[in-house]
Amino acid sequence: MFSIGQLSKRTGVKIPTIRYYEQMGLIDEPERSEGNQRRYTKDGLSRLSFIRHSRDLGFSVEDIRGLLDLSQHPEKPCSDAHSIAAQHLQDVQSRITKLRRLERELKRITKCDAGNVATCAVIETLADHGLCETEH
Amino acid sequence: MFSIGQLSKRTGVKIPTIRYYEQMGLIDEPERSEGNQRRYTKDGLSRLSFIRHSRDLGFSVEDIRGLLDLSQHPEKPCSDAHSIAAQHLQDVQSRITKLRRLERELKRITKCDAGNVATCAVIETLADHGLCETEH
DNA sequence: CTTGAAGCTCTAGTGGCTAGAGGAATTATA
DNA sequence: TATAATTCCTCTAGCCACTAGAGCTTCAAG
Ligand SMILES: [Zn+2]
Ligand SMILES: [Zn+2]
Ligand SMILES: [Zn+2]
Ligand SMILES: [Zn+2]
Numbered sequence: 224m225f226s227i228g229q230l231s232k233r234t235g236v237k238i239p240t241i242r243y244y245e246q247m248g249l250i251d252e253p254e255r256s257e258g259n260q261r262r263y264t265k266d267g268l269s270r271l272s273f274i275r276h277s278r279d280l281g282f283s284v285e286d287i288r289g290l291l292d293l294s295q296h297p298e299k300p301c302s303d304a305h306s307i308a309a310q311h312l313q314d315v316q317s318r319i320t321k322l323r324r325l326e327r328e329l330k331r332i333t334k335c336d337a338g339n340v341a342t343c344a345v346i347e348t349l350a351d352h353g354l355c356e357t358e359h
Numbered sequence: 360m361f362s363i364g365q366l367s368k369r370t371g372v373k374i375p376t377i378r379y380y381e382q383m384g385l386i387d388e389p390e391r392s393e394g395n396q397r398r399y400t401k402d403g404l405s406r407l408s409f410i411r412h413s414r415d416l417g418f419s420v421e422d423i424r425g426l427l428d429l430s431q432h433p434e435k436p437c438s439d440a441h442s443i444a445a446q447h448l449q450d451v452q453s454r455i456t457k458l459r460r461l462e463r464e465l466k467r468i469t470k471c472d473a474g475n476v477a478t479c480a481v482i483e484t485l486a487d488h489g490l491c492e493t494e495h
Numbered sequence: 496c497t498t499g500a501a502g503c504t505c506t507a508g509t510g511g512c513t514a515g516a517g518g519a520a521t522t523a524t525a
Numbered sequence: 526t527a528t529a530a531t532t533c534c535t536c537t538a539g540c541c542a543c544t545a546g547a548g549c550t551t552c553a554a555g
Pocket of ligand 4: 487495
């Protein structure tokens with residue numbers, strides 16, 4: 224049996240976050256000590272580790288809800304898991320694309336030789352998208 | 360003089376967002392019609408365009424506050440503007456780096472030949488970071 | 496003068512936590 | 526065993542940058 228603090232240390236999930244996951248229904252309400260403190264089992268630990276790792280990989284809480292559900296049913300086909308993962312991969316890729324466009328634009332505008340704001344490329348560009356090379 | 364709706368159409372900023380910016384002190388409170396509706400000048404329009412474009416480029420509202428402030432003082436050196444932009448560029452680049460690591464990992468796990476959850480690479484990897492190739 | 500679009504204020508919700516108040520339980524030390 | 530230090534409890538509110546909706550008022554066209 225682990226206290227919430229021990230669970231937190233073992234998983235790297237902060238204590239208020241654990242309680243938040245409980246409230247969101249991602250983890251079951253654990254048993255309590257006589258004094259009403261949470262006591263977790265190994266199952267609780269591995270479930271929380273699963274959540275932590277999924278968050279680290281960028282999955283949303285809603286995605287994780289689905290993935291946890293699937294993981295409880297080993298006999299089901301894994302196509303649902305794959306479509307969640309594939310969708311997430313797409314999201315990640317489209318975010319990368321957008322950020323790369325930003326990066327290019329930001330690199331360009333920070334090459335400014337002006338000394339003062341009146342003719343600064345940063346300020347001028349912000350005031351006029353026409354000076355940009357790409358859309359965003 | 361523009362109504363808030365006209366301003367919204369010209370800048371692409373939604374009406375509630377314009378009011379939100381006013382509340383946050385990013386734009387001045389505009390004059391009002393006799394019936395208490397907002398009436399904007401060309402100055403208000405260009406200030407909001409500046410904000411919109413800065414948001415499109417990913418700057419935070421706090422950054423924009425500083426950049427707007429600078430843009431009102433053309434005689435000042437533009438080094439402050441540059442450090443805001445450079446910091447933002449760094450943020451963008453570090454986000455790209457993280458997302459690329461995610462992308463690689465996600466690509467890897469979605470190559471799963473198993474038919475069911477019991478042996479699915481997606482689910483197995485989520486349960487065990489040891490199966491990952493990179494940190495995240 | 497009527498009607499419908501557009502505006503007003505105010506409140507609350509989004510996601511995924513995080514911080515703090517004020518108290519109770521547990522654990523470690525003397 | 527007494528006390529002190531630490532951990533835990535619940536509850537509320539805040540973060541960012543909006544977005545949505547209720548219930549009302551004003552404006553512009555016909
Ligand atoms: Zn400059
Ligand atoms: Zn632009
Ligand atoms: Zn699979
Ligand atoms: Zn991993």
